[in-house]
Amino acid sequence: MKRLMMLSAAALLSVAWMTPSAMAGGVAEIGDAGKGRVIFNKGLGDDVPACATCHGKGGMGADEMGTPRLAYQVQKYVWKQLEDFATDKRIDNVMYQMNDIAKALTAEQRRDVAAYVHTLKTPFMGSDLDQMRKDDEEIGVVHKGQIIVEFGIPSRGIPACMSCHAFHGRAAGNIYPAIGGQRYVYLKHELEAFRLGHSTPSSEDEMARDNDLMGQMRNVATKLKDEDIANVAAFLTVARPATAGNPSAPRR
Ligand code: HEC
Numbered sequence: 001m002k003r004l005m006m007l008s009a010a011a012l013l014s015v016a017w018m019t020p021s022a023m024a025g026g027v028a029e030i031g032d033a034g035k036g037r038v039i040f041n042k043g044l045g046d047d048v049p050a051c052a053t054c055h056g057k058g059g060m061g062a063d064e065m066g067t068p069r070l071a072y073q074v075q076k077y078v079w080k081q082l083e084d085f086a087t088d089k090r091i092d093n094v095m096y097q098m099n100d101i102a103k104a105l106t107a108e109q110r111r112d113v114a115a116y117v118h119t120l121k122t123p124f125m126g127s128d129l130d131q132m133r134k135d136d137e138e139i140g141v142v143h144k145g146q147i148i149v150e151f152g153i154p155s156r157g158i159p160a161c162m163s164c165h166a167f168h169g170r171a172a173g174n175i176y177p178a179i180g181g182q183r184y185v186y187l188k189h190e191l192e193a194f195r196l197g198h199s200t201p202s203s204e205d206e207m208a209r210d211n212d213l214m215g216q217m218r219n220v221a222t223k224l225k226d227e228d229i230a231n232v233a234a235f236l237t238v239a240r241p242a243t244a245g246n247p248s249a250p251r252r
């Protein structure tokens with residue numbers, strides 16, 4: 001009996017212990033989402049256009065503009081990107097506007113807008129690959145991309161993307177962004193940018209991206225061929241936010 005009580009006390013303790021770290025895992029907001037909503041939809045003065053003009057009203061991004069989906073994205077990841085743009089650690093090499101936009105926001109406003117986009121409950125919607133194929137764009141092969149995301153290519157030293165980004169690229173913790181359901185054009189562009197960033201710093205070639213912690217992403221991207229990049233992007237954009245044990249096959 002005494003042992004049982006000790007056990008349950010330990011269980012209670014571990015629950016109390018868990019709570020703060022569970023909150024740090026993304027539940028607690030890092031900024032004021034209400035203030036962030038105003039910035040997102042209306043912008044700020046002359047220097048900050050409404051984020052929605054490029055990222056879409058629901059924050060879903062647009063292939064025509066090469067903008068990423070921000071809806072649902074990990075708060076701390078979004079915030080880190082805004083800090084990296086503000087300090088030129090990452091260069092917007094699509095429209096060359098994010099650096100100026102991030103600099104025009106205060107540190108607090110960057111947190112607010114990151115908190116807001118995380119709350120966007122836009123239904124899942126990746127790129128329309130069928131339409132893009134009809135428009136004669138070269139699109140990768142979904143099932144080949146799925147193999148890389150789930151198993152990697154061991155013979156070429158390529159790890160499974162899900163080992164960091166979780167099943168179907170649905171994000172993990174505060175560091176690994178959601179890449180499932182992301183825009184096709186954006187996914188391809190970032191992978192090419194990281195690949196270039198492995199050999200050339202962005203200070204020398206602005207097309208490079210090298211703001212990933214410890215080169216984690218550059219080390220993977222450098223091993224990918226153009227074909228692999230197109231294939232993983234094709235799978236990821238249609239990957240549903242499912243879990244590994246979920247018996248219902250993801251729709252594509
Ligand atoms: C003029 C168009 C434009 C506007 C306005 C704009 N963005 Fe962007 N944003 C982009 C483009 C293009 C990229 C992709 C840059 C790249 O790939 O290097 C981007 C990338 C980002 C990223 C990186 C996302 C990721 O997954 O790594 C974040 C975060 C972001 N924008 C937030 C914002 C916020 C917040 C606002 C409003 C304050 C905003 N953007 C306004 C065009 C815009």
Ligand code: HEC
Pocket residue numbers: 068080148149159160161162163164165175176177178179187190191211212213216217220232
């Ligand atoms: C060792 C861990 C690791 C592995 C394995 C990994 N990634 Fe990443 N990836 C990262 C990290 C960390 C970032 C965030 C970099 C940052 O903070 O700017 C990232 C960022 C990305 C981004 C940019 C997301 C955005 O919104 O801008 C894409 C796309 C991406 N990874 C795709 C992949 C693909 C595809 C694979 C498999 C071929 C893969 N990753 C494997 C660690 C990893």
